[in-house]
Structures are given as C-alpha cells and as structure tokens.
Amino acid sequence: MSEVDGKRKVNKQPNKQPMPSQDPKVRIKNFSEVALGYTEEDAVIEAERCLNCKKAPCRQGCPVEIDIPAFIARIRERDFAGAIAKIKEKNNLPAICGRVCPQESQCEKYCLVGKKNEPVAIGRLERFVADYEMAHGGETVQKPASPTGKKVAIVGSGPAGLTAAADLCMMGHDVTVFEALHTPGGVLVYGIPEFRLPKEIVRREITNIEKMGVKIRTNMVIGKVLTVDELLQSGYHAVFIGTGAGLPYFMNIPGENYNGVYSANEFLTRSNLMKAYRFPEYITPIVVGKRVAVIGAGNVAMDAARTALRLGAEESYIVYRRSEKEMPARKEEIKHAHEEGVKFHLLTSPIEILADEEGKVRGMTCLRYELGEPDESGRRSPIPIEGSEFFMEVDTVVMAIGQGPNPLVPETTPDLEINRRGNIVADPETGKTSKPGVFAGGDIVTGAATVILAMGAGKKAARAINDYLATL
Amino acid sequence: MYKIRSKKVLGPGLKLMVVEAPEIAAKAQPGQFIILRENEYAERIPLTIADFDRQEGTITIIFQEVGRSTRDLGLLEAGDSILDFVGPLGKKSEIEDFGKVICVGGGVGVAPVYPITRALYEAGNHVVSIIGARNRELLILEEEMRKVSHQLVVMTDDGSYGEKGFVTDALRKILSQDTYARVIAIGPLVMMKAVSQVTKEFGVKTIVSLNPIMVDGTGMCGACRVEVGGETRFACVDGPEFDGHQVDWDLAQQRARMFLAQEKIADEARGGGCRCQK
Numbered sequence: 001m002s003e004v005d006g007k008r009k010v011n012k013q014p015n016k017q018p019m020p021s022q023d024p025k026v027r028i029k030n031f032s033e034v035a036l037g038y039t040e041e042d043a044v045i046e047a048e049r050c051l052n053c054k055k056a057p058c059r060q061g062c063p064v065e066i067d068i069p070a071f072i073a074r075i076r077e078r079d080f081a082g083a084i085a086k087i088k089e090k091n092n093l094p095a096i097c098g099r100v101c102p103q104e105s106q107c108e109k110y111c112l113v114g115k116k117n118e119p120v121a122i123g124r125l126e127r128f129v130a131d132y133e134m135a136h137g138g139e140t141v142q143k144p145a146s147p148t149g150k151k152v153a154i155v156g157s158g159p160a161g162l163t164a165a166a167d168l169c170m171m172g173h174d175v176t177v178f179e180a181l182h183t184p185g186g187v188l189v190y191g192i193p194e195f196r197l198p199k200e201i202v203r204r205e206i207t208n209i210e211k212m213g214v215k216i217r218t219n220m221v222i223g224k225v226l227t228v229d230e231l232l233q234s235g236y237h238a239v240f241i242g243t244g245a246g247l248p249y250f251m252n253i254p255g256e257n258y259n260g261v262y263s264a265n266e267f268l269t270r271s272n273l274m275k276a277y278r279f280p281e282y283i284t285p286i287v288v289g290k291r292v293a294v295i296g297a298g299n300v301a302m303d304a305a306r307t308a309l310r311l312g313a314e315e316s317y318i319v320y321r322r323s324e325k326e327m328p329a330r331k332e333e334i335k336h337a338h339e340e341g342v343k344f345h346l347l348t349s350p351i352e353i354l355a356d357e358e359g360k361v362r363g364m365t366c367l368r369y370e371l372g373e374p375d376e377s378g379r380r381s382p383i384p385i386e387g388s389e390f391f392m393e394v395d396t397v398v399m400a401i402g403q404g405p406n407p408l409v410p411e412t413t414p415d416l417e418i419n420r421r422g423n424i425v426a427d428p429e430t431g432k433t434s435k436p437g438v439f440a441g442g443d444i445v446t447g448a449a450t451v452i453l454a455m456g457a458g459k460k461a462a463r464a465i466n467d468y469l470a471t472l
Numbered sequence: 473m474y475k476i477r478s479k480k481v482l483g484p485g486l487k488l489m490v491v492e493a494p495e496i497a498a499k500a501q502p503g504q505f506i507i508l509r510e511n512e513y514a515e516r517i518p519l520t521i522a523d524f525d526r527q528e529g530t531i532t533i534i535f536q537e538v539g540r541s542t543r544d545l546g547l548l549e550a551g552d553s554i555l556d557f558v559g560p561l562g563k564k565s566e567i568e569d570f571g572k573v574i575c576v577g578g579g580v581g582v583a584p585v586y587p588i589t590r591a592l593y594e595a596g597n598h599v600v601s602i603i604g605a606r607n608r609e610l611l612i613l614e615e616e617m618r619k620v621s622h623q624l625v626v627m628t629d630d631g632s633y634g635e636k637g638f639v640t641d642a643l644r645k646i647l648s649q650d651t652y653a654r655v656i657a658i659g660p661l662v663m664m665k666a667v668s669q670v671t672k673e674f675g676v677k678t679i680v681s682l683n684p685i686m687v688d689g690t691g692m693c694g695a696c697r698v699e700v701g702g703e704t705r706f707a708c709v710d711g712p713e714f715d716g717h718q719v720d721w722d723l724a725q726q727r728a729r730m731f732l733a734q735e736k737i738a739d740e741a742r743g744g745g746c747r748c749q750k
Contacts, residue, residue, distance in 0.1 A: 180558070180688070180690050181688060182509055182516075182555070182556040182558070190688075190692075218556070219556050219557065219558040220495075220558075221558060221559070221561065221690055224499070224559065224560055224561060225495050225496060225499055225558075225559065225560065226495070226499075246690065246691065246692040247691055247692065248692070248693065248694045250694070250704065252704075256704070257697050257699060257704060257723055257727065258726075259726060259727060259729070259730040260730075262694075262695075263693060263694040263695075265692055265693045265694065266687060266693035266694055266695045269687050269688065269692070269693050270687060274515070274516070274687065279734065279737075279738070280734075280737050280738045280741040281513060281741075282513050283513060283514060283515050283540055283541065283738045283741075284515045284516070284687075285731045285734030285735070285737075285738065286734075287730070287731065287733075287734065358726070358729075359723075359726035359727075406690065406691055406692060407691070407709070408690060408691065408709070
C-alpha cells in the first residue's frame with residue numbers, strides 16, 4: 001500500500017492496478033469495449049507506483065518519445081489536464097495508443113518497477129487521461145506554428161499518415177491527407193474491432209487533428225484518381241506515403257475460394273468499417289457459421305476470432321501451426337480470447353478446405369505439426385507430422401496469416417524503389433525514398449507491424465520532411 | 473457528397489444517373505468502374521462506368537434494380553447526392569486497332585460495353601456489335617451503340633424487338649461468316665460464360681468484364697476473388713477484364729450467391745422490395 005517516501009507517496013503494490021473489464025460471458029454478446037478504463041482513483045493509485053526515476057528508461061521504449069515520468073507525475077498530483085497536455089506534446093492519438101500499443105514490448109518493458117514486479121501500467125494511464133479529457137469536453141487543440149507556405153500531401157490516413165500530418169501541420173505546413181476509403185483512420189477503422197478500439201474514439205482524435213488545420217479528403221485512391229507525380233506537379237512540395245499493409249495473403253491451398261472463406265481484412269472490414277454486426281440496419285452482410293476457424297495467431301487473428309463469437313458463432317478456433325509460445329499476438333489479446341472461450345488448435349494447419357455441393361465450406365483437412373530448429377525469424381519452425389491428417393468440421397474460415405503492401409501506389413510511381421516483397425524502400429530514420437520529395441513510413445515500408453511503430457515512422461518522416469522543405 | 477445532375481429511367485427497374493465527379497471524370501477510361509455508397513447505412517457497390525464527360529466533369533452510371541442497394545439508389549432523383557463515389561478503379565480496357573472486333577452487351581451489360589465499343593471504333597477497328605435483352609423494354613443504348621458500330625444486331629429473348637434469341641445465336645452466325653480478332657462481352661455471368669464457349673469453338677480471343685462482390689475495391693479485402701487460368705486474381709485490381717476462356721465460370725457463379733440469404737433479409741428489412749415487377 002501507499003507509504004510516504006520522503007515527500008512523495010510511493011505505492012509498493014507489486015501488481016498493476018487491475019483494469020475494470022466487462023465480464024467475458026456478457027461481452028461476447030456485445031461489441032462494446034472490453035476494457036472499461038481506470039477511474040480517477042485507480043489512476044492515481046497506479047501513478048503512485050511510478051518511481052519517477054531520473055534516467056526514465058521507459059522513454060527509450062516509446063517510438064513517439066513521450067515524456068512518460070512527467071505525465072505520470074501530473075496524474076499523481078491529480079492534474080489530469082496537465083498530464084494529457086504533456087502527452088500531446090508528442091502524441092496526437094493518445095486515446096488510441098493507450099488502447100492498442102503493445103506497451104509490454106515498449107515503454108513498460110524498460111520500466112524499473114518491472115524488474116521485480118509488474119511494470120507501471122503506462123498504457124492504461126495514457127488511456128485514462130485521454131479519456132478524461134474527452135469526457136470533460138476540454139479537448140485542447142494545439143496551435144500550429146505560423147504558415148510556411150509549403151504544401152504536403154499525405155497518402156493514407158492510418159496511424160503513420162495521421163501522425164505525419166499532425167506533426168507537419170504543427171510545424172506550419174499546409175497538409176492534406178488523401179484516404180481511399182470513405183472514412184479516415186485506416187486500420188484503426190477497418191481492422192481493429194469496436195470492442196477493442198471504439199470508432200467514436202478514433203473519430204474524435206481525427207477530428208482534433210482536423211481542427212488543428214489538417215485537411216482530409218476521403219474517397220481518393222492515389223494511384224488511380226491522382227498519381228504521386230501528379231500530386232507533386234499540382235503544387236505539393238512533398239508527399240508522404242503511408243498506405244499500409246493492404247494486401248491480404250492466402251495460403252494457396254485447394255478450396256480457398258469456396259463460400260465461407262474470408263481474408264481477415266474482408267471479415268474485419270465488413271464488421272468494423274461497414275458495421276455488418278448491425279445488419280440489417282447497416283446493409284453490408286457478413287455470414288458467420290456455427291464453427292469458425294481463424295488461421296494464424298497474430299493480433300489480427302485474435303480480433304477475427306473474438307469478432308466471430310460476437311457475431312454469433314458457437315465455436316471460434318485459432319488454428320496455428322506453431323505453439324502458444326510462438327504466437328505473435330499480444331499476451332493481453334491472447335488472454336482475452338481465452339477468457340471469451342476461443343479454442344486454440346495449436347501445432348495444426350489446414351492443407352485443404354472442403355465444401356458441400358453448393359460450394360459452402362464444410363470443413364478442413366488439417367495436419368499436425370511438431371517444432372524443429374529455429375528458422376531465420378528465430379522462431380522454431382513447424383514440421384508436419386506424417387500421416388497426421390484429420391478432418392476439422394467448420395463452416396467459416398478466416399485467413400489471418402498476414403498482409404503484404406498494397407501495390408497501387410508503387411505500381412503507378414515508376415521511379416519509386418521497392419524491394420522484392422513489394423515494400424517501398426525508405427530510410428528507417430527519415431522515411432526518405434529513392435524519389436526526391438517523396439517519403440514513406442509504416443507498414444508499406446516495414447511490412448505488417450503495429451500502430452505505434454507506424455506512428456513512430458510518421459513522426460520521424462515529419463521531421464525529415466520539415467528539413468527537406470526548408471531546403472526548397 | 474456527389475450530386476446527381478440528371479436521372480433517366482431507361483426501362484422497368486433500369487436507371488441512368490449522371491453524377492458530378494470531376495476528378496474521376498478526368499481520369500476515367502473505358503473498362504474501369506466506380507464504387508459508391510449511397511448513405512451512411514448502405515453497402516459499397518461497384519458499378520462499371522457507362523460513360524464519362526471530362527468537360528462536364530461527370531460520370532454516367534446505369535444500373536438495374538436487383539436488390540436493396542440498387543433499389544435504394546434508384547429512389548434518388550436529380551439534385552440529390554450520393555454520399556461516397558470513388559474511382560476510377562480497376563484496369564482500363566486494352567484499346568488498339570485489332571482489325572475486326574465484336575462487342576457483345578447483354579441486359580444492363582450494354583452500359584459498360586458502350587464506352588469500350590466507342591473507343592475501339594475510334595481506334596479504327598471494324599466493329600460489329602450485338603446487344604440483347606429479355607424484351608424490348610429492357611433494351612438500352614441502342615442508338616448510342618449504333619453510332620459507334622459498323623453493324624449492330626439487336627436480340628431479344630422473347631422476340632419483342634430485333635431478332636428473337638440470345639446474343640450467342642447472333643454471335644455464332646457472325647463468327648461463322650467471317651474472321652474476327654477479338655470479342656468483348658459484358659453481361660450476366662451466364663451470358664459471358666455462353667459467349668466464351670462459342671468463341672472458344674472459333675478460337676477467337678474473348679475479353680469479359682467481371683463484377684463480383686466487392687468491399688473496398690482497392691485490393692485490400694479479396695472478396696472479389698476469381699480464378700483465371702487456375703490462378704486466384706482480385707477482380708478489383710487485376711481486372712475487371714479477363715480472358716473469358718480462362719475464367720472459372722462455375723466458381724464465379726457460386727461466389728455470386730454467397731450472400732443470397734442476407735440480400736433477401738436486407739430487402740425485406742426495407743419493406744418488401746419492389747412490388748411493381750411482381
């Protein structure tokens with residue numbers, strides 16, 4: 001419990017203040033947010049666990065360089081408005097990051113408290129102050145520097161693009177974001193489900209960026225309606241490409257085109273962006289059978305498996321060819337999936353999808369695997385066990401085995417260097433590409449990664465673009 | 473918001489809209505499509521571009537009211553607006569002087585075949601066109617097609633206009649009389665499949681335009697998967713035009729039925745669909 005340590009109260013509780021959450025039995029029947037967020041009391045108690053250490057190792061784990069001890073100190077003093085202002089110096093999407101960042105492999109990984117006990121719940125605290133600000137209507141809109149007269153086009157309104165846009169706007173540049181879909185947000189709106197990241201939160205954070213002065217144009221597919229070259233010719237001094245990992249991978253096994261097989265992108269886009277979970281009020285349909293198999297074990301796979309339950313599936317499976325230890329999803333997401341009753345078929349992978357006479361999925365032929373030597377990714381590679389074929393009865397299959405870069409922009413920008421996987425080649429520190437005035441960052445450069453890494457890339461690129469614009 | 477400049481009823485449940493979308497009109501090419509979302513609750517539906525006017529900054533769409541989304545769209549009038557309108561999507565048609573070509577349009581498929589026919593005509597091809605519909609009332613763009621064809625054959629299933637029979641009947645006759653470099657066929661899946669079977673017998677390269685179920689239309693979701701030459705392709709970015717002899721038609725027909733039950737529910741939720749055709 002709290003005790004007085006010099007002047008400052010330190011809470012020596014070994015564990016994080018627990019996150020109030022919806023009961024699993026209740027939440028699998030709704031799309032409301034699972035984690036309910038800290039109360040003021042929770043937040044202050046948790047903030048008191050922070051040692052406020054001088055070296056602040058947590059900061060080195062934050063891709064957007066938030067002054068973490070400073071904002072936590074303000075929470076301890078109940079200066080919640082001051083805390084959010086501190087975060088917003090570096091991060092324009094705090095309510096989003098507080099929810100979806102993998103803090104356990106970033107800031108919280110380096111937290112000194114975490115050496116012996118659970119680290120300080122930095123992510124939960126970030127979320128708390130962002131939500132506090134929204135709830136109290138005091139969303140402060142930052143004032144940009146005086147106009148520089150330079151125009152920047154941002155292609156894609158996902159985490160990379162929005163961060164680059166907000167930072168460049170703050171630097172005084174005239175920024176326009178071009179989004180292909182009808183709603184801005186990229187993966188934040190089409191990919192991450194409502195129960196993990198409410199779309200109203202995304203909308204409000206984007207509205208704040210617009211209030212700063214960023215212009216957003218939806219329904220603009222760059223590469224089709226305008227090319228990057230045309231943007232440069234039409235008066236934009238620089239272009240940032242943050243088009244993400246928008247190309248779903250399939251396994252290339254027989255039966256993948258039967259009715260009832262979705263890419264995770266399609267499954268989640270129907271449910272999230274098109275709100276098929278409210279069908280027929282929203283008229284985009286989604287068909288979910290009794291038994292759903294999601295192939296893969298990343299965050300996207302967990303999102304799909306949990307969405308399937310909420311859409312009425314009786315059984316939802318994660319089918320993964322390695323073991324629990326190798327699963328790429330965040331621990332918290334795996335835990336949530338377990339709690340909700342998602343069943344894990346590990347060391348298992350389909351080799352064929354089977355259908356009835358109408359072409360509707362009725363099951364999969366699967367193989368069992370064992371783990372061999374580590375491969376180039378450092379994970380032990382799965383080896384099929386001979387003669388282990390078995391039939392798994394399912395009526396819906398969701399492929400969540402990864403996404404590649406969307407080729408629309410690279411294809412229509414001839415002098416833009418891409419690698420053999422189709423990613424744009426860009427300097428990791430500056431986002432500079434092979435084409436003068438064109439920068440890129442996020443999943444289109446790195447391959448599918450996380451929201452916060454894309455934001456970090458957007459931030460670095462914004463700085464480099466600012467430097468570049470100064471030379472013009 | 474994208475304003476509907478004018479609207480015309482071409483036949484029972486067949487509507488034409490001229491929509492203000494100057495940036496799309498500046499770039500549109502024959503063979504490409506747009507995706508629209510009428511309102512906040514609506515689906516994203518792909519429609520092939522029936523015409524574009526770069527000066528006026530407009531895109532023409534023609535659609536048949538077959539389900540909830542197209543029926544809702546059909547209720548809009550000139551002066552109303554469509555919430556979202558995005559394009560031009562997909563690859564443009566291959567247009568060059570091939571020599572002698574045949575353009576086949578069936579039903580509402582005459583709409584997308586029209587700008588392709590015009591482009592082929594202007595590129596110097598000798599163009600024979602065959603257009604068909606179930607009956608006279610459902611036949612569209614006859615005059616427009618006539619202007620960009622050296623010869624136009626009109627077919628109706630019931631013989632209420634032109635010649636009685638299917639477009640494939642006319643196609644077979646024409647192909648047996650002369651040699652053609654290429655056939656372009658757009659219409660219902662069954663028609664495109666039948667056309668491809670006929671042209672295969674004659675060994676004439678055939679291009680069809682597929683319009684499968686789509687969501688984003690930019691290659692992101694893969695809902696529009698089709699198999700062509702044994703490979704999975706995304707119609708939205710790899711197409712919509714493919715070699716008709718290579719398309720797996722049974723699979724395409726099967727996938728088109730994926731949401732039939734839901735489409736019915738959506739229609740009923742609206743209040744029972746269109747009664748005028750019952």
